[in-house]
Amino acid sequence: MAGLDDITKKAQDFIEENKDKVEEVLKSEQAEDISDKIIGSVADAANKVTGGKFADQIDDVRENIDKSIGTE
Template identity: 45%
Template structure:
């Protein structure tokens, strides 16, 4: 089985389970996990970027958060 076969199988599985995947991404658990990951990533990034860029990091974090979970 080659890489193309694996990719095609993944696409098939995604299409067959699209509704379940979308429901999982909109779940409360996904919201909790994504918030923890996004908070940690934003905090780490803010430690290394100039102070003037920290507000932009928060904006990006909020934008990403809108697309995962249920809030």
């Protein structure tokens, strides 16, 4: 487990050291396009698996995630 802890610490340090760059990338148009496709696919799969029973909740989560990534 020490190896995983070391990798996690390095990732956290990298993100902290490059916080401005990371935020810039997450707010880019390219991130918006990619995130829309991924989030849409995950939401569609979740609705398919649940038979649409939780469509409203899934849409809410999808919208909240989408607001955090990209430009829209």
